[in-house]
Amino acid sequence: MDEPYCETPTPASAAAAGHPGTGGPFAECVLCRKPTEYPESVKGATLCPVCEWQEAQRTACSG
Numbered sequence: 244m245d246e247p248y249c250e251t252p253t254p255a256s257a258a259a260a261g262h263p264g265t266g267g268p269f270a271e272c273v274l275c276r277k278p279t280e281y282p283e284s285v286k287g288a289t290l291c292p293v294c295e296w297q298e299a300q301r302t303a304c305s306g
């Protein structure tokens with residue numbers, strides 16, 4: 244297996260992701276109040292990726 248000698252340059256999206264507040268107002272998670280990836284204009288309860296995953300696990304395990 245070849246080792247990846249060439250590192251890919253940092254994508255612009257990564258820089259934006261590490262900087263909260265960029266890209267406009269985001270709705271906050273209804274559970275932990277962290278900013279989500281959804282805009283504030285989205286309707287209904289918004290969950291951050293972490294809570295969304297936990298909810299999915301809970302749903303998958305129930306029943």
Ligand SMILES: [Zn+2]
Nearest residue numbers: 272275291294
């Ligand atoms: Zn959350």
